[in-house]
Amino acid sequence: MEPMSIPQPALLMSLHPVLAVVGVILASILGFVLLFWLIGALFKGVGWTFSMIGRLIGHLFECVRGIVVEAVRAVGALATAALLLPMAVLNVALGRWAASRHYVRSSGEELRASGASLYLAAIGWPLRLVGLGFMIDGFEDRVVDVVARAPRAEGADLEFEGYRVEATLPPGGSGAQLFLASPTEDHVARMAAQGVQLPSRVVIKAFGLQFGSSLPQMMRENRALEAARNMGLVFEHSSEGERFYYVMPYVPGDDLGVVTRRLHEDAGPEGLEGPALDAVVGYACSLVQIIGRFHEAGVWHKDIKPSNIVANGNQLELIDLGLVTPLASAMTLTTHGTEYYRDPDLVRQAMRGVKVHEVDGVKFDLYSAGAVVYSMIEDSFPAHGNLSRFTKRCPEALAWVVRRAMADASQRYGSAGEMLTDLAKVAAAPDPFAVRPADLPSMGGAAVELDAIPDRPLPPLRRAPRASTRTTPPPLPHQRRRIEHMERVSGRQRRKEAREAHRRARAQRASERPPSSRFAVASLGAVMLMFVFLGFFVVSMSSSSPFSEPMAVATPAPSRIDVSRDDLSNRVELRSGRSEAHAEGALFASAVAPGAEAESAHGPLVVLLTERPHELLDDAERTELDTVVAALGDHLGWRVVSESSDIDFADVDEESLLAEARAAALMKSVGDTSGEDRLQAWIDAGLGPDAVLWLGFDDRHKPTRHQLIASDVENDGRLVGRGPELARLTGLLR
Amino acid sequence: MVQDVTTGFIQRLRTRDPQAWFELWEIFGPVLRAQFARWGKGRIGAETVQDLSQETMTALATAIDSHDPSRGVRFSTWLLAIAKYTLTDEFDRRMALKRGAGKKPMDLDHAYDQAGDEAPPDERYEGLIIGAKVEAALRSVERETEMMDFEVYRLRVLEGRQGKDVAISLGLSEAAVSRRLTKVRDRVRSNLGDVMARFSFTDEELEEASRKGLDANPNKASDALFDEAVAEVYQRYAQFRAELDRSTGV
Incomplete structure (x- = not known):
């Protein structure tokens, strides 16, 4: 039996070629789309590959450049240190202790910089080359920071009755030295009898001429002492000769x-x-x-x-x-x-x-x-x-x-x-x-x-802080000026800023990079640890060098016991004319030309402030000013800081003094009471010199208008009064 | 034509009124720092930037005595000229004077004269200047008004929150929020006009506020636009400052 054929509808028959054509068109379009997609993907893949190769080459060049730059920097710093050391020896031979200490300290800084650069060249950049830089990011800074903040042993020979000094804590800028100490058993019992329970560890804050403290500073600290004692913030205080100290609880922890x-x-x-x-x-x-x-x-x-x-x-x-x-x-x-x-x-x-x-x-x-x-x-x-x-x-x-x-x-x-x-x-x-x-x-x-209020536990912290992050505001203006000038003189400023920029750029790049595989980290962990310990060894060696005592002013670091507000001790060095001082005092002493220091060690320090800035004086007035400066030094024995003084370029702190005096005077005219009050307050606060001689010129370009604003506080036996000194001064200026 | 308010303020600066100088420093110190940081392109550290901005104020103290309004230089251009003078010349000048040799110091008047001839400051700098003026006006309003009133303004305008949210947060009715907002806005308008007049040397500079939507004589319909303009300028200025802090590592 023949299978029965089913007749196709006429409409479908007539549409068949059309469907075929549409199908072909659709298939062609799909094919083209697929083709373009494949070509696009291919190009994208090739582009990505080239991009990756480019990045890798860029990364390679960046790391190689980093290695070369740091190596050159290390050599440069070593050469600088080698140049400075003979100068230190020469100054020792000449008996210029302050200058020699300055050169030794500068050498130490250079050695430390060289060590850090060496570490970066040998370990830091190679690790970054293989993508493991994040492991040690900021390592060189953190280690230096920790080492700088560690208690030091060199204060242990100092004696405070009833206490054993264990270590010296980093000093702030207030002209005081801080010591970590433990009370003796006898003293604990003695204080307990007076109703004061001493803890096992205390901090002794000591002021003394040998530490570079000033009387105004000591008076200021003293004013609040009784109140602090009543609050239990101070256990006891004592004055012994030229030394004054008080004992506070030791507070462990981070700031x-x-x-x-x-x-x-x-x-x-x-x-x-x-x-x-x-x-x-x-x-x-x-x-x-x-x-x-x-x-x-x-x-x-x-x-x-x-x-x-x-x-x-x-x-x-x-x-x-x-x-x-x-x-x-x-x-x-x-x-x-x-x-x-x-x-x-x-x-x-x-x-x-x-x-x-x-x-x-x-x-x-x-x-x-x-x-x-x-x-x-x-x-x-x-x-x-x-x-x-x-x-x-x-x-x-x-x-x-x-x-x-x-x-x-x-x-x-x-x-x-x-x-x-x-x-x-x-x-x-x-x-x-x-x-x-x-x-x-x-x-x-x-x-x-x-x-x-519920007593909630502190959250567990997963990571250590990054030492390079900064939340503290910049130093105060007068500190800034000194730091900047010092750093400019030594060239450290340029290097510091270049490194800052480099560090920022590096941090930026690090934040943009995808995190590396933890597996790779784990597999190379042992190798890394070896490198890290090697780096630690290099940096520690450079930091613990006898020449590498950190300059507290130039490298501010967070400190548990931080008194980094004032820099009075720097001034005190010049006021008292002594050459022995702690780190900050020595910094300032080193800025004074050794010759000038030796010649004028005993006269009061006087800032000579002209009514108009030096650059606005005419030639006749400048000549007059030079004469006055010479006369003040010769006849009154004053150490005069003036824009006309023949100051060596290294006398950067004198520039700061002048700038501060000018700011205090607010460009007022000689005799203006508000300007005088501000200058007086500046001097009395112990932030400035012993006196300010404020000078104005008359129509004949003679310095006939003058005003002496002197400290009312006796400083190391030299009282700069207004009476006889002023009379002699008036005689001189006539 | 120099405004009377400007003349009065310059007179205070010339007489070394400490309050006037502090005000100038408080308002334009950050602008100077931002400009120095930009010029430094990341190579000048925070401390140097701070130092240079202070030196600029010292140079201003000298320049203010010889300030001649007839020169027709804008306040912003004048400030920038002094800053540039400070940056390029200050340290060389000091060193040359100390050593008695080397490069002659640049004359401040000369630098000031050149201010009008140089290319006008860019948009970012002008943005900083206008931002500083708006912040100064806001700060003065904050001091003069009740805290609750200013908080309403802060939340509603500067932080862009809805009136209803502000009312719930501060425990006020919406009508009270609206009333307080109007009160503070009027004060901001008035004080902004004062600040603009005080720190504008030319009419063109004075009219800049209107061009930015900060018109001192608005109609009712422009309140929203005024609020929006204040908020935008203030936010942008805060953003500039934050970028500055980051770029200089402060």
């Missing part, structure tokens, strides 16, 4: 800046939350409680900033009592403090010349507390004051507390207790982000008891 960096490195760019945020709120409460204790004792700290706060577990300790001021002090308000953490209004008030008791010091401390809390949240300082934005995660109630602490004084918290009440509300909340500003007690919300 708040370091702790904040750790918290943020673990939290990531979005900011803190969870246990890290709880820790910050807890720290804020602790800080404000401490500030409140200061205020209750009738003093304000005046220099609250992260580097002056030590975190010890959940608790904070406020260190550095150098600027602590009685709230009711009759002294003139000064601008001391640290930019960004200091209320700008304090500067305005100080410039008006108001007295301390005329302002509310409590509110200035609270501003600083707000700035510190801001810095903990943002891991950066409040560059715009109270207009600084919160760019990271922050509970709005906490932001409100910071805003209120940094608001205009009339709207700021009135007391630490008031601020603490608001902080406690945030700290006690299970979710700080759920607390609104309207819920805060100062806004009418219910208050919580301090006991209600």
Whole structure:
């Protein structure tokens, strides 16, 4: 039986060729698309390959260049050190101890720089070449930083009755030496009988002429001492001959800046939350409680900033009592403090010349507390004051507390207790982000008891801080000038800036690179460890060299006990004319031309300030000025710092003195009382010279108008008074 | 034509009024630092930048005495000329004077004269200047107004939050938020006008605020535009400053 054929519909038959054509067209299009895609992918692959090859070549060249540059730098630094050492020997032979120490120290710096460059050339860059640079990123800086901060043994021979000195801590800039010590058993018993319980370890802060301290500085420290004793911040104090010291508790831990960096490195760019945020709120409460204790004792700290706060577990300790001021002090308000953490209004008030008791010091401390809390949240300082934005995660109630602490004084918290009440509300909340500003007690919300704040453990930290990250603001203007000038003279500035730029670029590149395989890290771990230990050995060797004592001013580093605000000791060296001093004092002494130092070791230091800058004087006036400078030196025995003096280029600190005197005088005319008051305050604060001779020329280009502004404080037996000195001076100028 | 307010402020600077100098430093110090950092292209460290900006203020103290408004130089150009003078000449000049030989110092007046002839400052620098002026106005308003009022303005305008959110957060009614916002906005307008007038040497510079949407005499419909302009300028300025901090490693 024939199978029955099914007739195809006529329509389908007629469409068949059309479908075939459409099919062919679609297949062609698909084929072309596929072809283009394949060609595109091929080109992309080739491009990627070339790009990778280019990157690899670039990376190779970069690393080779790095190796060559660092090797050359190491050789250059070695050569410089070799050049400087004979100069040190020559100066020793000539008996110029200060100059020889300067050259030795400079040699040490060069050796250290050479060691670091050698390490980078031999280990750092080769490791980066194979993609393992991140393992040792910043290693050379971190090691140097740690070594510089380590307690040193060279103070152990000093004696303080009842204490055994164990080590010397890095000195700050306040003209004091810091010692780590332990009390003897007898002394512990003796103090216990007086009701003072001494811990096993203490810090002794000692001032003395041999340490390069100044009387004004010692007086300033002394003013707040009784209050500090009552607060338990000082156990005892003593004056022995030319030495004055006091004993404080030793607070172990890291400064708040370091702790904040750790918290943020673990939290990531979005900011803190969870246990890290709880820790910050807890720290804020602790800080404000401490500030409140200061205020209750009738003093304000005046220099609250992260580097002056030590975190010890959940608790904070406020260190550095150098600027602590009685709230009711009759002294003139000064601008001391640290930019960004200091209320700008304090500067305005100080410039008006108001007295301390005329302002509310409590509110200035609270501003600083707000700035510190801001810095903990943002891991950066409040560059715009109270207009600084919160760019990271922050509970709005906490932001409100910071805003209120940094608001205009009339709207700021009135007391630490008031601020603490608001902080406690945030700290006690299970979710700080759920607390609104309207819920805060100062806004009418219910208050919580301090006991209600849960005792939350600190978050575990996964990584060590990167030493290269900086949150502390730049040094104060007068410190900056000295540092910059010194570094310019030695060429260190250029190298330092070049290295900074290099480090930043490297960090930028590192952040852009994809993370390397952990497997590769593990497999090469043993090799790396060997290299790292070798690097540590090289750097440590260069750091522990007898010539490598770090210059404290030139290499500021976070310190647990940081008194890095003033640089008075530098000045004291010139004021007292002595050649023996600690590291910072020696820095300044080394800047003085050795000849000048020897000739004028005993006269008072006088800054001669002309009404107009030197470059605006005409020739006749400059000649007159030279005559006056010579006469002052010859007839009165003064050591005169003037723009007309024939100062060696190395006398960079004298430039700083002149710049500061000019800034203090505010370009006023001779005889102007406000200028005189500012100069007087500058001198009396111990920041300047013994006196300023302010000189103005008349129409005949003669220096007939003059004013002597002298220190009222006797310094090392040389009193620069206004009476007989002024009479002799007037005679001379006629 | 120099504004009366400008003349008054310059007079205060000439009489060495410390408050006026501090104000100048507080407002334009960051701009100078930013400009020096840009010129340095990453090779000048934070401390050098800070030092140079201070030296610029010292040079300004000299230049302000010889300032002649009839020269028709903009305030921003004048400031830039002094900064450039400081950067290129300050240290050479000091060293030459000390050694009594070498390069002669550049005359400040000469540098000032050249200011009008040089290419005008770029947009980024002008952005910094206008940002500094807006921040100065905001800072003065923040000092003069109640904290709650300014917080309303900060949250609503500078942070761009909704009125309802602000009301809930601060425990206010929406009407109260609106009232406080209007109050602070008016003050910002007024103070911004003062700041612009104080730091503008030419009429063209003075009118710059209007061109940027920061008109001192607006109508009701322009409130939103004014808020937007203030927020934009302020945010951009804060961003510039943050970039500066990063680039100089502060």
